Amino acid sequence: MTTATxxxxxxxxxxILDYLRPNKGMPSVWCAGCGNGIVMTAIIRAVDNLGLSKxxxxxxxxxxxxxxMPMYLDFxxxxxxxxxxxxxxxxxxxxxxELKVIDITGDGDALAIGGNHFIHACRRNIDITAxxxxxxxxxxxxxxGSPTTPSGAFSTTTPYGNSEKHFDPCSLAKAAGASFxxxxxxxxxxxxxxxxxxxxxxxxxxxxxxxxxxxxxxxRLNRMGDAVAMLNDxxxxxxxxxxxxxxxxxxxxxxxxxxxxxxxxxxxxxxxYQSVVDKVKGGx
Amino acid sequence: xxxxxTGDQTKAEAGKKNKYDYTNGPPPLEINMKWCKACNICIxxxxxxxxxxxxxxxxxxxxxxxxxxxTICWVHCPDLAITSNYK
Numbered sequence: 001m002t003t004a005t006x007x008x009x010x011x012x013x014x015x016i017l018d019y020l021r022p023n024k025g026m027p028s029v030w031c032a033g034c035g036n037g038i039v040m041t042a043i044i045r046a047v048d049n050l051g052l053s054k055x056x057x058x059x060x061x062x063x064x065x066x067x068x069m070p071m072y073l074d075f076x077x078x079x080x081x082x083x084x085x086x087x088x089x090x091x092x093x094x095x096x097x098e099l100k101v102i103d104i105t106g107d108g109d110a111l112a113i114g115g116n117h118f119i120h121a122c123r124r125n126i127d128i129t130a131x132x133x134x135x136x137x138x139x140x141x142x143x144x145g146s147p148t149t150p151s152g153a154f155s156t157t158t159p160y161g162n163s164e165k166h167f168d169p170c171s172l173a174k175a176a177g178a179s180f181x182x183x184x185x186x187x188x189x190x191x192x193x194x195x196x197x198x199x200x201x202x203x204x205x206x207x208x209x210x211x212x213x214x215x216x217x218x219x220r221l222n223r224m225g226d227a228v229a230m231l232n233d234x235x236x237x238x239x240x241x242x243x244x245x246x247x248x249x250x251x252x253x254x255x256x257x258x259x260x261x262x263x264x265x266x267x268x269x270x271x272x273y274q275s276v277v278d279k280v281k282g283g284x
Numbered sequence: 285x286x287x288x289x290t291g292d293q294t295k296a297e298a299g300k301k302n303k304y305d306y307t308n309g310p311p312p313l314e315i316n317m318k319w320c321k322a323c324n325i326c327i328x329x330x331x332x333x334x335x336x337x338x339x340x341x342x343x344x345x346x347x348x349x350x351x352x353x354x355t356i357c358w359v360h361c362p363d364l365a366i367t368s369n370y371k
Contacts, residue, residue, distance in 0.1 A: 014367055014368075014369070016364060016367075020364070026363075027319040027320075027363050027365075028363060031321075032321035032322060032323040032362075032363075033321070033323030033325055033362060036362070037361070037362025037363055037364065038360055038361075038362050040364075041358075041361070042359075186360075187360075189360055190355070190359060226323075226324065227323050227325055228323075228324055228325055228328040228329070231329070
C-alpha cells in the first residue's frame with residue numbers, strides 16, 4: 001500500500017478541485033468529452049505531485065479551445081494574442097527566472113500563427129514547458145484545416161481531403177533545438193502527468209505534444225465517431241517508444257510513438273544571459 | 285486453454301476477492317451531476333462496469349461493489365465531475 005501511495009500521490013481527487021479558480025464558471029466551455037479537460041487535470045496532478053505552490057506557476061496561453069485553460073486554474077495566468085503566447089512566456093521567464101512557466105497552446109496556435117515564435121523558443125532553449133494540445137483541426141473557429149491535419153483528412157476547408165503534408169511538432173521541436181520532447185495522448189492520462197512532471201523539472205525548453213480528440217469537428221467530418229471511439233483509436237494507434245524502435249516503417253504507418261522522444265542537457269538561455277550580465281558588470 | 289465454465293468461475297472468484305470492502309461505507313466515488321456533460325467516457329472506460337447511464341446519459345454508480353479504485357474514471361473525466369475519497 002505504501003508503494004502504491006508513493007506512485008500515486010494525488011489519490012484524493014478533491015485535491016484537484018483546490019486548484020480551480022472559485023466562481024469561474026465550471027462546467028467548462030469545452031464540448032462534452034473534449035480532451036482539454038483531461039489535460040487540465042493531468043497538469044494539476046503534475047503540479048501537485050511536484051509540490052509547487054500556486055504562486056510559483058505561471059500559465060500562458062494564446063487563442064483557441066485549449067487556451068481557455070488558464071482561466072479555470074488558480075495559477076498566475078496570461079491570456080495573450082493568437083500564437084504569441086511563447087513570446088509572452090519568454091518575457092515572464094526572462095524577468096522572473098525562478099518561476100515555472102507553463103505554456104498551453106494548440107496545434108494551429110503554435111505551428112501556424114505562432115510557428116515563428118515556436119521555433120525560436122526551441123532555438124533559445126529557454127526553460128519553458130510548452131504543452132501542445134494537438135487535435136488536428138481548428139476547433140474553435142469551425143473546423144478549418146490546421147498544419148497538423150493529416151494528408152487526405154477532411155475539414156471544412158479541405159472538403160475533398162487535405163492535399164498538404166502535415167507537420168510533426170516533435171520532429172520540428174527537436175530539429176529546432178528543444179532539449180526535451182515528448183508525446184502522449186489523452187487516453188494515456190496517467191502517463192501524461194508523469195511526462196508533464198518530467199517536463200516541468202527539466203531545465204530547458206520542453207515540448208509535450210498531447211494528441212487530443214476533437215470529435216465535434218475532426219471526428220464528425222472524418223467519421224471517427226464520438227469521444228470514446230476517438231480515445232480507443234488513440235489507444236490502438238499509440239506505440240510505446242521502445243516498441244516503435246523495433247518496428248519497421250510499414251508497420252508504423254498510421255501509428256505514432258509515445259513517451260519521452262528526446263532529452264539532452266543543453267545550456268539554458270537565462271543562465272547564459274545571466275553570465276553575460278555578470279561579465280559586463282564585473283568589467284566596469 | 286481452459287474451458288469457458290472454469291474461466292467464468294475464476295472471474296467470479298476474482299470479483300469476490302476484491303480487497304476493498306464497501307459493506308460498511310458508501311461507495312468511494314461522487315459524481316457532480318451539475319458539471320457532468322454525459323460524454324460517456326467513464327462508463328465506457330471503466331473496466332469493472334461500475335457505472336450505468338441514467339436517462340440523461342449521465343453515469344450513476346450501479347455496481348459499487350465492483351470498484352477496484354483504479355482511478356481510470358476520474359483521471360479521464362474531462363469535466364472534473366467525478367471525485368474520489370480513496371484512503
